[in-house]
Amino acid sequence: MNSEQNPDSHRCGSVAVIGRPNVGKSTLVNALVGAKVSIVSNRPQTTRHRLLGIATVEGGQLLLVDTPGLHRGQGRFKASAMSRVMNRTARSAVEDVDAALMVVEAGRWDEEDTLVFNVLRAGGIPVVLAVNKVDRLKDKSALLPFLAQVSEGRDFAAIHLVSALKRKGLEQLLRDLLKLVPEAPPVYEEDEITDRSQRFLAGELVREQLMRQLGDELPYATTVEIERFAEDGELLRIGAVVWVEREGQKPIVIGKGGVRLREIGSKARQQMERLFGRKVFLETWVRVREGWSDDEAALKAFGYE
Structure with a gap:
């Protein structure tokens, strides 16, 4: 029926x-x-x-x-x-x-x-x-x-x-x-919108800003790892590491005087607060892992399926 x-x-x-x-x-x-x-x-x-x-x-x-x-x-x-x-x-x-x-x-x-x-x-x-x-x-x-x-x-x-x-x-x-889908009861509650954790979504929101604000090639050499995700009363304290593939890419992400990294962090934080419905304190760092995007072990460590 x-x-x-x-x-x-x-x-x-x-x-x-x-x-x-x-x-x-x-x-x-x-x-x-x-x-x-x-x-x-x-x-x-x-x-x-x-x-x-x-x-x-x-x-x-x-x-x-x-x-x-x-x-x-x-x-x-x-x-x-x-x-x-x-x-x-x-x-x-x-x-x-x-x-x-x-x-x-x-x-x-x-x-x-x-x-x-x-x-x-x-x-x-x-x-x-x-x-x-x-x-x-x-x-x-x-x-x-x-x-x-x-x-x-x-x-x-x-x-x-x-x-x-x-x-x-x-x-x-x-x-x-x-x-096209079968008759069945709902799997999730009405207010749920994804199966992913807030920790995962926080990393994605930082990476979104990297994709939007960096040049044509560099975003593909970056990934984001959330090192800290802790509740402090009504505040979320989040620490995000931006990984790049070469030492020379760090200053591009950071920008002169740290301006670009602050802008990336500021816009990501605003998106997090909108999505999570609470205040967020976000810290960001940039580190190097040579050739991570062509390393199966590194990809697994960074959470790629």
Whole structure:
């Protein structure tokens, strides 16, 4: 019996959110959840971890698995250990889920989008296509031929035109995703938005500022480790280490007179206070671990799956 036949039924299930880098997967997950659970920047491969966003809506609960962008390992994303880990994380997301939400950019479909679709087709699960960033497409008349192109020979359960940034087209998308998950009670409480700890989210918020404020290449040579996370009454005391790969990268992160690192810390702290709903005292340091992004042991130590 489906939810239309039984309006009192409750649906709950998992949906992998997958796509090539920089199509807006994390922005879409945040919009569907209604809160910030995934960090975002305008740089590809901001998302490095598998992260669960919990969207509790009328009649159901969707467990949205945000993933790193699936890529071919070229250019900046050469076949390093980090690249391999992110691809494994993205590919494994289609295992043990009820459906997938494939995200593409309006007006663009390339070889990496085809790679994503082939991974999903091999997974044998229903796929909903979200054509994101429609607000940025200047020539709206190009949408119909684009949709005809991408759907030819591909069996999507539904296709939706959305703008994650402007939160447009999301209600019907949520309804169609709910139809693809089983009747089941909710797994999480109504006010829960992710399965990740505040400690993990704190590290991600620092890394978000690194992605936003550093140059094109350096953010990919940085990661963040939370060394201290302690409650002091109503205050959270957090100590974050920014790891870089070479000694020469430290002064770039720190900036002249420490200005850049203070700015990174200040903006990350503001985001933490907004997310955690309490005052935060944040300290940051920069340290070097040579070649960490191409070292499987280092990646494991830093919490990469």
